[in-house]
Amino acid sequence: MVTTHNLGFPRIGKKRELKFALEKYWKKIISREVLEETTADLRRQHWQDQSKLDFVPVGDFSLYDQVLDTSFMLGHVPSRVLDLPGDDLDSYFRVARGRSVSDDSSCSSISAGEMTKWFDTNYHYIVPEFDKNTQFSLDTSRLFQQIAEAKQQNVQVKPVILGPVTYLWLGKAKDQSNKLDLLDKLLSAYAELLSQLEGIGIQWVQIDEPVLVTELSQTWQHALRKAYFQLQTIPVNILLTTYFGQLKDNLQLACELPVNGLHLDAITAKDEVAKVIDWLPCHKVLSLGIINGRNVWKTDLTETLNWLEPIHARLQDRLWLAPSCSLLHVPVDLESERELDPDIESWLAFAIQKLDELSILAKALSKGRNTVAGKLLTNAAAINNRKHSNRVHNELVKKRVLEINGQMGTRQSPYPQRAITQHEKFNLPLYPTTTIGSFPQTQEIRQARKDFRSGSLSEEQYRQAMQQEISICVQEQEALGLDVLVHGEPERNDMVEYFSEYLTGYAFTQFGWVQSYGSRCVKPPIIFGDISRPHAITVDWIRYAQSLTKKPMKGMLTGPVTILNWSFVRDDQPRAETCLQLALAMRDEVLDLEKAGISIIQIDEAALREGLPLRKTQWQSYLQWAIRAFQITANGVKDETQIHTHMCYSEFNDIIEAIAEMDADVITIETSRSDMELLDVFDQFHYPNGIGPGVYDIHSPNIPSVDEMVNLMQMATQRIPAKRLWINPDCGLKTRSWEEVKLALSNMIAASQQLSVTP
Ligand code: GLN
Ligand code: ZN
16 A cells, blocks of 8 residues: 655635635625635635545645744744734734735734745745744644544545744744754644644644755754654654755755654655665655656656656555645646647646646555556656657757857957947946836736737737837836836736747646735746747837937846746756757847847846755856856847846845856846945955946835935945946836836936936
């Protein structure tokens, strides 16, 4: 017998039911009772969808975030939300999003918990806040209620708990204290939790310790040892799960911790499986995550079985099977899709289909391949079809990638020389002003895009409507007096989807939503084949915008690394290879813009940092190909063409060298909230090119004053010579209103003028 289980199921719902219920609750359209009924229905549905498994996860569902749930279960709630009006759910949402419901005025000054990326995924969790006085007091009511619900459904329950060491590791000490000093207190809470679970007859508990795939100091390794030596006294079986990477230096530790089973991500750590089998004491269960929980592709079942059968022969009942990680990171159900091309659809598997694959594999191992022969055949046909499809493979694209040479990523002259040429050409003032690309996406713009999609607006009508928006945007910028203008991006829904729709090798889903944080979801497009750009994408829009003004019009593109990092990618070739294909496609666009007379081109790389691997030792190899891809896109232009890039985050300390290698003439970054301190690293590194540090926090409705912006720029001038500085907002303006934008930009321009007189 092979035991099957799942580490976690997407909670958002096939049609994003959770999102809509939450948003209605926040707007007070539905009551708490209705919200709870909806979520209970969702959980029931999800257990139903997993009912073929031997164990289903319970506790993986969350109204906002599982890390925040853990904080509440541990009674570890920031003091700023205590003693406010309302119930436990009000406190919960106040930590999650700064307020409980949309007009929650009782706590206008409450700040939400900080949010950050969950390991190397696009999911964001609420960071636990620690200080030396942090106390824990267990409250298991939510988890136990869900266990009771699941039991009613006749499924075998396996509670899922975030491990104590990972919980500490994910949090932040707010007072310089050492988080690990809290371990003893935390372990008492966990011990109590496990005893209570044992008390209600739970056999197996899944405890997630994904820190085990990161570089751990001896202190953290010791914390893991201590935690599980202490927790082993409670008579409940612990399945310790690791995922998202290899164990490497932690392998022996992971095998030796006194738990009853270990789960390994057998997709990313496949070559560690043999070693783990050797090291793992023979009373322990080994759970192998053999279905990829991070992508949307069908598993090659035959190949997996070929690999698994000898392992099964050796481990017998000790072998458990699961997806590699929680299925939170993939869409729910392929069956919902109505518009996918049948070929491509036959290559895909979403959460529900991945669990079917799991059952097929388990049955083949337990009862023989012949019991699932038909299913294996269908699977093999799809795998084979994908492997050889000429929709996937385009020899011309592959050849172009092979022919990439060193020169293609290098500008004709070094920056100082280009800067002179560009100065002669553009003759911009000191502290030139520009924006990051998008202007307010008004209701009319959204409606026009919608009408065009549904067919109620013809292509010609749509083009006219967008041109109208562009011309308004250009007029406003001229009236404000900006130096370098943009067209405003009215035709773009999103900075990745927009471009991918014009590239070959991309497919799009209708319901392929994945939770990003809280009620927010993203629908990443799917790269299935070799990528090319059959026609220019932005040239007509930008050329039209340039025709309306004598000022330079900045062409606006998304860079290859960001397009890659915000898509589901192929699993049949390395990411680096796909990124180079994207780089060539976007290079074509850059060169077409240049040919059309556009002499300033911005290439956004908002997600470059997101692609950094979990382990620092692997950063260099990622940065090498990622930066190379950017260079190939950007650097084929003439000296007089000015390349801008934009990154909307504020951590450059550890990647400054790579940023400099990109060799963009100007980089615009997000700095308005950090007093320009983050320019220090540019200063220390003697970053040689132009920089536009953001002076307008576009996330806030506040209008920055002239003085504030002058002040920020003066701080910038202390670090970067004035002649290399630009003035711009932190990021695009699409979420702001015209009223706000006009006020803020007019102050920004006044600040620039004031600075050029008295820098
Ligand atoms: N050009 C894009 C915009 O202005 C950049 C968005 C981003 O960096 N996130 O909206
Ligand atoms: Zn940005």
